[in-house]
Amino acid sequence: MKSPRRIAVKMDAVIENQDVLFPQVFSHLESVESSATPLDEELLRRAARSLDSSSPKLILWRLLDTGERILQTIQQDPQPLTRLLERVISLIPFDELKQSISTDKLELGLQSLSSSIQLLCLAYISKAADTPSGASFVASTSTLMQTLLNTWLSTENTEIADRALQVIEALLLVDNTNNVTVVVSGEQVGEAQGQGLIWRRIFHDPAVYAILFEWTSLVRSNRDIKTKKGLQLVTISQARLFDFVARSAQLDWSAVTTSSLPSIESQYIQEDGSDRLYGGLLRYAASHMIDRGDILMEVLRQEFFIKLLQVIEEKNPSSVSPRLLEAIQQGAGMESTKKESEDVGMHL
Secondary structure (H helix, E strand, O other), rough: OOOEEEOOOHHOOEEEEEHHHHHHHHHHHHHHHHHHHOOHHHHHHHHHHOOOOOOOOHHHHHHHHHHHHHHHHOEEEEEEHHHHHHHHHHOOOHHHHHOOOOOOHHHHHHHOHHHHHHHHHHHHHHOOOHHHHHHHHOOOOHHHHHHHHHHHOOOOOOOHHHHHHHHHHHHHHHHOOOOHHHHHHHHOOEEEEOOOHHHHHHHHHHHHHHHHHHOOOOOOOOOOOHHHHHHHHHHHHHHHHHHHHHHHHHHHHHHOOOOHHHHHOOOOOOOOOOOOOOOHHHHHHHHHOOOOOOOHHHHHHHHHHHHHHHHHHOOOOOOOHHHHHHHHHHOOOOOOOOOOOHHOOOOO
């Protein structure tokens, strides 16, 4: 005799009888596709909760194929369905997923007016960040990286911005040439080293690198900085870039402190003739990005320097020049360790 549809267990968890649940789910999705039946949020939530690493691939792929097909025509809010598909995607290796998803499709999805579709595309890219080979798939197309960075810096949706930064950070981590990832294929376990392709795409592709400046600059901006709304949106993007630089510095200090594309940086950095022992994004973010008269941004800038000090402490402090360390300490609001007469440190 078949077990009940749902069996209660301790800690308020529920074990679904999948032989009963998924026929219901597929029947429901068929109705949604054929007659525009409203999505059953509770049913789809139960389906997502019941899926795990032991779920049959046949069910996972059928859910993904059916769901993706419905998303092409659905007129209602797709969130209940996209959340289920996000769970499905998390359980399928990206080497298999990439056979059914193109970079063009991901770009279009990230540009969608639907936040649910954008989050679904970020789920695909997040899955790519599981392995160096997945990261190379993302890095292979400049326009996909451009769209990802544009989405992160320009969106007014905080959830999308946070998720996008998490995805970018995960890609940088798995792609770091000093990082080795354990890769499981069937019953075989191996290792794969980061190839540095995401790093090269972000820091050495002019079309991608420029995006970091275009949404955050008060000199040349994608926003209408003559309006209050435009200025507010720029400061939000500036805060996001502060976070990105601090996180990237933890993974590769030289990448954010070394000038990689002077032809891009010179358009947004106003030379003042001072002696600088650093460059790149750190120089821009620290000295040329924000309005120093904006008290809130000054506070965020100070917090940024505190995060940089934590990065330096976790790594090798001796690898940072004393003058740069002194300047970062000053930016963080720390008292100088030198006497005033001996202070030859630079100011950021």
